[in-house]
Amino acid sequence: MPGEHEAPAKPAATVETLHAVRRLAAVNPEAAAAGLAPGQALAEARAICPELDVLDADPGADRAALARLAAWAERYTPLAAPDVPDGLVLDITGCEHLFGGERGLAADLSARLIRAGLEHRLAVAGTRGAAWALARAATARGTCIHAAPGAERAELSPLPVALLRLDARLVAGLRRLGLRSIGELARQPRGELTARFGPTPVQRLDQAHGAAEEAIAWPRAPEPWEARRAFAEPIGTADDLTRALAALAAPLCARLEAAERGAHRFTAIFLRVDGARPAIAIGTSLPGRDAPHIVKLLAAKLGEIDPGFGIDAAILTAEDIAPHRPPQRRLDDGREAATTLAATIDGLANRIGPDHIWRTEPYESHVPERAVRRVPPMTATRPAWEYDPSAERPIRLLRRPEPVEATALVPDEPPILFRWRGALHRVRAASGPERIAAEWWRRTMDDSRPETDLVRDYYRVEDTEGARFWLFRAGLEGAPRWFLHGLFG
């Protein structure tokens, strides 16, 4: 995979610098035919094949490409991982029947890789170690090798020991003892092998034979709450995608219901023919498993999906799973109303974003800006507000107080006229002051602004038109500065 570039008819190779020597990292078929092989020094390669095209190897890009390929391979199974530097490992247990068995899956994968211009060798076996060895032992490119169940031991036996994923040092050591094939290695006493070479050769042997477990680092943890579907023909129209969502949501929601669970988040991933994976996600304020509702919310976002040349598989996952009891039917429709409300709020939240829809609850603070806190719109209990006639509050509170030019007869009294946003207001009546001090425990000490500077004296004033404003005078010392902070209804 790495190092193979777009169909050059000429011999080509990528080059890396190892110990100050430029060596070939990968070669294309033409170069291999000319007798070049990875690991050769560049100078030697040029001597053999003067017309060689040389490119710098980019291991980072190779790894990224491999990761993309692994993500694409999730079309076959959720367990697909890159096997650095040049392989993919897929656990197809339980998935192969969707593609007509192991052979069908391998043929489909192979055909798609060939169409994408990727040279590959493919093996299906009972263990990762065996599949690894068989794929790399294959001589012809693109071959599919199927180890019959239980036949791994026999098939591996003639292969060289290097195919047990052993490093070069170990392979050289084994070769000095005359152990060249896996079969020969398997016949040696295990204790002596371990004493001489450490645990690795025996462990690799057991893993290849299926006698030892092997943990594979899948890029995604096995995700139980998901449904997937591959389509016979690529689809692309909104109607088809909606139908696909409905077909995915029904079994997933049935499973959630059987487990008395609901999810707060549903994600639909569409696997496009060209390998892209556009996805849409929705959230629900109550744990949800109502398939039509979820499909409706997802369908509203289908506009974001570019089907490209078609979508040939789709995955629906449920995340943030929470226990959710089956709805209890009651004679009054209280619960029904709550469900309707939750559905309405979900619809809005998914359209305009969950941060833009909220309820407010009182917060223990006498600073007006901080006396209100946002909470999610669907909470178990309604926030409890109490009317306090002694502290009348404006209906509109400006985000930040705006300075006004005010004229007061006596510094300690409310102004008789003030100018706000260009309009002059004559004060007809006023009440106050209500003194509100800053919450000193929230501040860091700052000598330049004394505590008295943060005291605000609030007045409710009414102008001659009847409009009512919430003004405050800042600070206790110096020239009074006036601000407008809110408007009464």
Place this chain on the structure above:
Amino acid sequence: MREQMMNISPIPAALRAQLAALQPPSGHGVWPFGAPAVDACLPGGGLPLGVLHEVSAMGIDVEAGASGAGFLACLVGAIARGREVFWIGPAVADLHPPGLLTYGLDPGRLVMVETRDDDASLAAMEAVLRAGGAGAVVGEVGRLGRVAARRLQLACLKHGTTGFVLRRWPHGRKPMAEEPIAAVTRWEIAPAPTAIIAGTPGPARWRVRLVHARGGFEGGWIMQAREGDHDGPHPLRMVAGLAAAAAAPDAGRTRSAS
């Protein structure tokens, strides 16, 4: 009073019946203001429920939307009867919940929806009205086209949820020319000088003008918010009719030209 007006009306009874048939059947009842002078101007003897109403602000309030919000808080607090109230608009973040308590609207049952622009507000209003289940929906909207208003009106009728459009223009934007009215009623709200008690402002008062009521009459009054806790029957009290200069010649009672 109403009968007298009908007698002098030039519209014959048959045509009146035809016109009534054209009205969308609300059938969700009315909410009386409790003052005969006001209720007589409204079709059915009160504010029709399950339809769309429009409230526009006057003067300085066009921008701040404070008086209109106060007046609406009184109305929706009473109409919602314990159900959720949705308050939708691009600038709802400045709505201060403790201030709503003054007008008898419990902020705990208020769901705030912050939208990007007028179109998003109208779409959100329509979604909530169509879903049903809400006590009332208030949308702060600048431009309200005839088609948009008609859509909202139909959405209101679906479940009988009452919708209010509070016309509000952000700071620095000029209100556009008046569009034709598509709502069932249109109110113009301006602040009015309060009753001053010992030099301090009294409970909020509004100069309320009913400039359009489908099947009703125009009118103008001074209304005052009830003070304190709103266990009483009505959050609003009519203080006086508007002076002749402020409304129509016969103390605010002419046939609405719709």
